[in-house]
Amino acid sequence: HAARENGTVLARFDASIAARYTERLQLAGRIHTAIDQGEFELHFQPIYHAADRSPAALEALLRWPQADGSFIAPGDFIRLCEDTGLIVALGRWVIHAAARAQRQLADQGWGGLPIAVNISAVQLFNSDLVAEFSRATEAWDLPPGALQLELTESAVMRNPAQALQTLQALKENGIGAALDDFGTGFSSMSYLQHLPLDSLKIDRDFVCDVERNPRNAAICRALLSLGHSMGLNVIAEGVESEGQLAWLAAHGCDQVQGYLLGRPMPLEAVRVALDQHRSV
Ligand code: C2E
Ligand code: MG
Ligand code: MG
Numbered sequence: 001h002a003a004r005e006n007g008t009v010l011a012r013f014d015a016s017i018a019a020r021y022t023e024r025l026q027l028a029g030r031i032h033t034a035i036d037q038g039e040f041e042l043h044f045q046p047i048y049h050a051a052d053r054s055p056a057a058l059e060a061l062l063r064w065p066q067a068d069g070s071f072i073a074p075g076d077f078i079r080l081c082e083d084t085g086l087i088v089a090l091g092r093w094v095i096h097a098a099a100r101a102q103r104q105l106a107d108q109g110w111g112g113l114p115i116a117v118n119i120s121a122v123q124l125f126n127s128d129l130v131a132e133f134s135r136a137t138e139a140w141d142l143p144p145g146a147l148q149l150e151l152t153e154s155a156v157m158r159n160p161a162q163a164l165q166t167l168q169a170l171k172e173n174g175i176g177a178a179l180d181d182f183g184t185g186f187s188s189m190s191y192l193q194h195l196p197l198d199s200l201k202i203d204r205d206f207v208c209d210v211e212r213n214p215r216n217a218a219i220c221r222a223l224l225s226l227g228h229s230m231g232l233n234v235i236a237e238g239v240e241s242e243g244q245l246a247w248l249a250a251h252g253c254d255q256v257q258g259y260l261l262g263r264p265m266p267l268e269a270v271r272v273a274l275d276q277h278r279s280v
C-alpha cells in the first residue's frame with residue numbers, strides 16, 4: 001500500500017516537473033519571438049544626488065508589455081534568459097535601446113546624464129561587451145561615457161579574473177561600471193579592491209528602514225565607509241521615504257534612487273520629470 005502511494009507521489013512529481021519544463025520551454029519560445037519582433041521596452045529610473053536632489057544618472061530597466069496592457073517584470077524572465085543564453089541577444093537590444101534613448105535625451109538638452117544598463121554574468125563572460133557598447137554609442141553618435149553598466153557581485157565572483165579583465169577593457173574605453181545589489185553577494189574584499197569600479201549600489205534590503213533599524217544602519221555605514229575608502233561613488237537603491245533619504249544624506253551617501261523620487265518610467269515621462277526639475 002505504502003509503495004503504491006509512493007509511486008503515485010513520484011508520478012505526480014514527475015508530471016509537475018514535466019509541466020514546469022514545458023512551461024519554461026514555451027516561455028523561452030515566446031521571449032525569442034518577442035526579441036525578434038521588438039516587443040520589449042525600456043523604462044528609466046532617475047538617480048539623484050543625495051545632497052541637493054539634482055539628477056545624476058538614469059538606470060535602464062527592461063519591461064515586457066503584454067497584450068492586456070500589463071508588463072511582465074524582469075524578475076519573471078531574466079533568469080530564464082540567462083539559463084537559455086537568450087540574454088545575449090536581449091542584452092544587445094537593451095544596450096542599443098539605451099543608446100537610442102540617450103540620443104533622444106541629448107537632443108532635448110538632457111545629454112549629461114549617463115544611462116546605466118544592467119548586465120548579466122552570461123553577458124559579462126560570453127560576449128564582447130566593449131564592442132557591444134562601442135558599437136551602440138558610435139551608432140548614435142554619443143561619447144563612450146554616455147552608457148555605463150551595472151554588474152552584481154555574484155556575477156563578478158563567478159570568474160573574478162575574467163571580470164577584472166573585462167572591466168579594465170571597459171574602463172580603458174571610457175565605460176563606467178557600478179557594482180549592483182552590493183552587500184547581498186559574497187565578494188571577497190581582496191578582489192573588490194582590484195576591480196576598476198566607479199560606483200557601489202547598496203541593496204535596497206539594507207536601505208529599507210535604515211533610519212529606524214540599527215542593524216541596517218550599521219550595514220549602510222559600513223558599506224558607505226568601504227565604498228568611500230576605495231574612492232567610489234556610493235548609490236543607495238530602493239529609497240522610499242524622506243526619513244531614509246535624510247539618513248543617507250546625513251551619512252554622506254552620494255546618490256539615491258527609489259520610488260520616493262521617481263519610479264521607472266517610459267522615456268517621455270523621464271523627460272517631463274527632468275524638465276520639471278529644471279524649472280524648480
Ligand atoms: P536592479 O538592477 O537592482 O534594479 C532595481 C530594481 O528595484 C528594479 O526592479 C526597480 O524597479 C526596483 N526599485 C527601484 N526603486 C525601488 C523602490 O523604491 N522600492 C522598491 N521596492 N523597488 C524599487 P525591476 O525593474 O523589477 O528589475 C529587477 C531586476 O531585474 C534588476 O534589479 C536587474 O537585476 C534585473 N534587470 C532589469 N533590467 C535588466 C536588463 O536590461 N538586463 C539584465 N541583465 N537585468 C535586468
Ligand atoms: Mg541595477
Ligand atoms: Mg540594484
Ligand code: MG
Binds near residue numbers: 181203204237
Ligand atoms: Mg536590487
